[in-house]
Amino acid sequence: MSPPDPREAQVKRLLEGPYPAVPPDLAAGAAARGDRLLRRRRTLQRIGWSLVWAAVVAFVVWASLTGAWSTPSSEVSPPW
Numbered sequence: 001m002s003p004p005d006p007r008e009a010q011v012k013r014l015l016e017g018p019y020p021a022v023p024p025d026l027a028a029g030a031a032a033r034g035d036r037l038l039r040r041r042r043t044l045q046r047i048g049w050s051l052v053w054a055a056v057v058a059f060v061v062w063a064s065l066t067g068a069w070s071t072p073s074s075e076v077s078p079p080w
Helices: 006-016 026-066
Strands: none
Touching: none
């Protein structure tokens, strides 16, 4: 059998003893930080989707102006 672990005894003493005081503004600070993170995430998502839509529109405009889907006309007849 192994000897008792001193860290385990220390953890047990901490759990049995008085709990430390929680700062009164902890919940308000956490909520404010969460709001900031949520706003930042939404802003980044909106910017990302705007870039995707801009790329799609740019591709459609380019494809419609250059006729990218049509085959080029051959001016030289193929050899027989």
